[in-house]
Amino acid sequence: MNLTLAEVARCLGTLADEGFEETVVTEVKTDSRTVEPGDLFFCIAGENFDGHEFAAQAAASGACAVVASRMIEKPDAPVIMVRDTTAALGRLAACWRDTCGAKLVAVTGTAGKTTVKEMLYGVASRTFSTAKNYRNFNNQIGLPVSMLKASADQELWIMELGISRLGDMEELAPVASPDLAIITNVGPGHLEGLGNEAGVASAKTGLLRYLRQGGRAVVCKDYPLLWNAALELIDAPVGFSGRDDADTDFFAVFLGATPDGQGRFRLKTPDGDGELTAPFCGVHYAENLACVAAAAHCLGLSRDDVVEGVHAMTADPQRFCCKIGKGITVIDDTYNANPLSMAKSVRTAREMAGERPLILVLGDMRELGKEAMDRHEELGHVLREVAPAMVFYKGDHFLDVERGFGGFMRRAGDPDEFIEAWRELCITEGVILVKGSRSLKMELLANALCRELNAEPRGGAL
Template sequence: MILTLADAARCFGALAEEGYDKTVINSVQTDSRTVTKDDLFVCISGDNYDGHEFAAQAAKSGAAAIIASRMLDDVDAPVIMVRDTLKALGKLAACWRDMCGARLVAVTGTAGKTTVKEMLYAVCSQKFSVAKNYRNFNNQIGLPMSMLKATDEQELWIMELGISHQGDMEELAPVASPDIAVITNVGPGHLEGLGDEAGVAQAKTVLLKYLRQSGSAIISRDYPLLWDAAREIVDAPTAFSTQGHRDTSYVASFLGGAEVEGWGRFDLRTPEGEGELIAPFCGEHYAENLACVAAVAHELGLSREDVINGLKTLEADTQRFCCKVGGDVTVIDDTYNANPLSMRRSIATARELAGDTPLVLVLADMRELGRETVMRHEELGTIIREAAPSAVFYKGDHRQDVAKGYGGDITQLTTPDEFITRWNELGIDRGVVLVKGSRSLKMEEYANILCRKVKAGMQGDNQ
């Protein structure tokens, strides 16, 4: 499949001028610094930049054409004018998907969407040539750019959609126009832009309005707000669960750790049967992901055995509940992001993995919670108290709110080096440490320095 400049122009509703049909687009770029010969440069305007200011540089780098929403001077390349360059980027991605004829699975949810996408990729790659978006490139730029990087040889595209404000899904869903829409869960995430949990459910389920004809919806049955909102749009969504709801065909549960470090044992029930399996991930929250993946796989014609075999090839993301072992200390790096739902799940799983050994929590603020910020951090303190950790370290503005719910001492974090000094004072040589917080707080710095410390200690013991 070849995308020409004429194809792009027609996609935008513009006239294909003479020669456009012979100009083959190499790739689509939104950053002028990455433009090479025959690329299509789309001028995107952000809060702190305007791509139109770099259009001339893109032309000098060999751009086949420029997509712009205002007149440009001194640009030595064809310019296609559109009303909104961001929407044009989405339209181009949708057109490219139609030209390729690929089936598209769209995954959204408050927590676990990236993990589900990666699990689906591992499972589906056994039978299909599959495209996916990189990590969480899932917004109004990341989604279309991921789709435009896919090829016509990749028959299945698995795309993650992330939203943080009302109206976001109305912009993303038409671009994806999925054959299968997946909503993993809903919880108190991005409340600053979505209002409350009911608002989250309503915003996520907008995706279902853009299902293609004969498309399927895969929805968690465990969240009443989500299920009810989905049923208002789709008569008969396919349900998955970790709670064994009646009339739910896809159910999974976490049975505990496996003999292999970092692996877990799960029970999985599908229409093909029920039984135990082991997989390269561990924790109750992964049971939800597993049930979801099994439901999607079945919709794609894959078997329960395909799911089990595919998941064994999954490689852990280094910042998504990745267990790093140093002697008798397991450091869980779950630093990619945090919201109340994922924080509660991670703490519960860390407590279970620790068993009767010490549990240490190294946490940070949860961002974008709007008017519920204080309440949710006090609630986090209560969750921490129930987990009964041996020590709690905290970084961020809401330590006192967490301490109020916790009812105990919480050590404030300042720098990674200061944290290691405090860690040494604990004298802990066995147990589990969970490191988690919102992405902007860079908690991976604390996970990394702790991993180096415990591994160095292990090497010293072996000398």
């Protein structure tokens, strides 16, 4: 960011004090521990900490000013008063984006948001100077901070928007005000805050209300609730699909895994139709690939640009990343889980295993509210469908999954207990999927298993 304090004050609707015109802001920070000389510190009040209590610390570290929403003991730095510091952070990000004149792509959806963002960045950054938000810094703090980190010479900003409750999109979307809106899919995620799948579709498509004049939308046609909700808001969304029988110009299908854990896909766009190999694997990534192809087309990029960009990508270690050791393929998909992503990952693992044993190491799917029991029982039905050789499970919904599965399951325990149980299986070949909600730290189990097998990454996914 390259704004003076006077410009910041004008963006936030306040008066500029003496000296503001000469003071240039280096960066915007919300954590006082990271403040460096010249930074602008926003006092954000969260569940566990209130930034107002650390204003003096930020000033002592060299903050050029502090943005606050209540009276604080005057720190050794100017104080800019606003009604709501989180909302003010969003206004400043929107103002900075307008100052830069950047084109912004906003990505949302139940599953695949970060994957699509990273894939599209990999494709678009070969042509455009491009910014993105780090991993899933996609909420009311992460989105504006990511936008404020973008520089004026980056002409394309690809930003992920994550929502978990009603009203979130109405707070995020005006900040992004996208030129291109992408909705990857909808499913039973964050039901505790969004109610049901129809509520999820309505909340996600709320992004389309904030498209800029002449803006376009890329929406998956494989989810009728999503597609119909989008059609209620805009006339001609660009559709994409993970099925080859869909009525759309953009689709991709998964053709199978290579021996080293990469994926073979067919990708069709108006520019051509053919096979490619990518560093990710699975039916769910076909949907993501088709989405990126449709978005790239809207940005003036070709199918060849997509293929070349995808080939150059590397694996994210916690997103369906395949690690092979001693004849065993470990799929580390521990970044997070919801019913949609869990079912897709389990079925893909089954396909990759083929005739070999499939072992599932799974954990609870969080934030499902009153539907949690039913959704975990439905997961059990998916497990019954894929017929794993063994299921290890971690979390409170063990019995719900077991009831749907109707087969024998073991509790995963801590990493040492899990490895001891793993050794008892005497498995010499096969595929192991490790997946669960982020708060369960399923990566500890995946890492322990990889150490046991001396497994190394091969291919993987974003």
